[in-house]
Amino acid sequence: MANAFTPDVSRPRPFTEEDSIGHTRKYAERAFGAPLSEIGNIEMQGTRAALVVPVNGTNHILHWQRQPGGQVFWFADGSDEPLRIGPPARALAALVAALS
Amino acid sequence: MSLVLRPVHKVVCTFRDNDGKEASTEVMVPSGTTAANAVTFAAAIVPLIAALSDATLVGYNLILSYVENAFSAPGRSDVEDKGFFNFTPANGIRTSIAVPSILETLLQPNNQDIDQTATAVDDFITAMTAGLSAIQPASLSGSDIVGVLSAYKQNRRSHKAGSVRKG
Numbered sequence: 364m365a366n367a368f369t370p371d372v373s374r375p376r377p378f379t380e381e382d383s384i385g386h387t388r389k390y391a392e393r394a395f396g397a398p399l400s401e402i403g404n405i406e407m408q409g410t411r412a413a414l415v416v417p418v419n420g421t422n423h424i425l426h427w428q429r430q431p432g433g434q435v436f437w438f439a440d441g442s443d444e445p446l447r448i449g450p451p452a453r454a455l456a457a458l459v460a461a462l463s
Numbered sequence: 464m465s466l467v468l469r470p471v472h473k474v475v476c477t478f479r480d481n482d483g484k485e486a487s488t489e490v491m492v493p494s495g496t497t498a499a500n501a502v503t504f505a506a507a508i509v510p511l512i513a514a515l516s517d518a519t520l521v522g523y524n525l526i527l528s529y530v531e532n533a534f535s536a537p538g539r540s541d542v543e544d545k546g547f548f549n550f551t552p553a554n555g556i557r558t559s560i561a562v563p564s565i566l567e568t569l570l571q572p573n574n575q576d577i578d579q580t581a582t583a584v585d586d587f588i589t590a591m592t593a594g595l596s597a598i599q600p601a602s603l604s605g606s607d608i609v610g611v612l613s614a615y616k617q618n619r620r621s622h623k624a625g626s627v628r629k630g
């Protein structure tokens with residue numbers, strides 16, 4: 364049985380590709396407190412957009428997932444463990460450290 | 464069943480007098496008018512109406528109405544059981560939406576909090592907080608909605624359709 368926090372990237376959604384890219388961009392910029400150009404880039408994977416973050420020459424694939432209480436958690440490279448990135452002011456540095 | 468456009472759009476003008484009382488009047492335009500043209504028409508007709516009154520025009524609304532053409536309500540539905548979504552806009556001044564007759568299947572086991580991982584809820588919140596069709600929903604003050612603070616079921620009284628309020 365899949366972990367409750369496992370991002371479901373195959374679920375059909377009522378959003379266009381453009382919507383999905385826009386959602387991921389906005390959530391990424393809010394979570395990591397920086398413009399997308401400083402975080403990475405976005406590409407479609409199935410019906411959902413993925414955040415691609417290059418760290419030390421490796422491209423890491425991130426997806427976001429809403430939790431029952433409303434928080435948006437980020438997951439890297441298929442892991443079912445959410446990234447612990449802290450508040451936006453420190454989140455980008457925490458992300459790079461977590462992916463290094 | 465389907466939602467169909469009413470035959471007319473409405474321009475509703477609201478006036479306030481020196482006693483603080485308000486009254487409204489409506490101008491109808493055919494629903495074949497595009498939304499953009501209706502906006503242009505409203506902006507042009509409203510000053511002409513205001514020029515006929517010595518009350519103050521305090522605002523106007525342009526309403527494009529869609530109505531259900533074959534109504535039937537599921538037996539369990541109850542519009543007084545509302546799903547409250549409290550959103551946080553960028554300026555921090557909260558705004559909320561109350562969805563009538565929230566589906567019981569969308570509630571968490573405590574039968575009060577809304578499960579924000581449920582597909583329908585997740586999709587709605589995503590559209591509200593991150594936009595849909597390149598439009599970002601906003602609060603009354605025009606600030607972008609950026610998050611959801613809480614979502615829960617609450618019972619609140621509603622008026623029955625077609626009922627007349629007695630003075």
